[in-house]
Amino acid sequence: MKIGVVNISIGNVGSVLEAFRFLRHDAVAVSDPTMLEGCDLLALAGVGNYSTAMGKLTTLGFAAELDRLVKAGTPLLGICLGMQLFADQGFEDGVTKGFGWLPGTVEKISSTRAKIPHMGWNTVNPVRPELFEGIENSTFYFMHSYHFLAANPEDVIATVTYDDTKLVAAVKRDNVYGVQFHPEKSQGDGLRFLKNLLESIA
8 A cells, every 4th residue: 555644844754654664555755746646545744833734735735636635535644733634724823724624623722720732641532443443552642732623523533531621532534534643653552543544445
């Protein structure tokens, strides 16, 4: 399986590539949007600012090509900020339009007691278990200050409780998959999640 990992210097591209290659798949960093065509899976990983990331994707021509391919049925995995960009809009540094693949917004985590950003290991609670089969502890690594508020609960396949706040941990609709956690940093559980996803689209 050929996996194209979008490379616009906003995420852990190297770690994501290593994770897919560990699972014995052909993963390549893609710096030119024309190279996305023909990939069996696209991966959009990111950390940082919603507005900056969407601006880079648009300026470099990735936004239009990703939108075309996703709407044509190509599977895509969004990781952390990459998943948040699925939303209609984000509210980090103003209001920025997202891809709109999944209805919802991205807003700052609101918690009465917890430290922001949400950083570290947390147990994920699957709502729909198909991508979490065989995962031993369901413990994954998180690092974010903003979170995805899904307008359609059916798009949410897993949640995580951070102190007193329930957050979206993973989403899925048709060929679009997203995780707020970092599977590439989540050791055995993260690799098993990626393996399950790859097997589901093979």
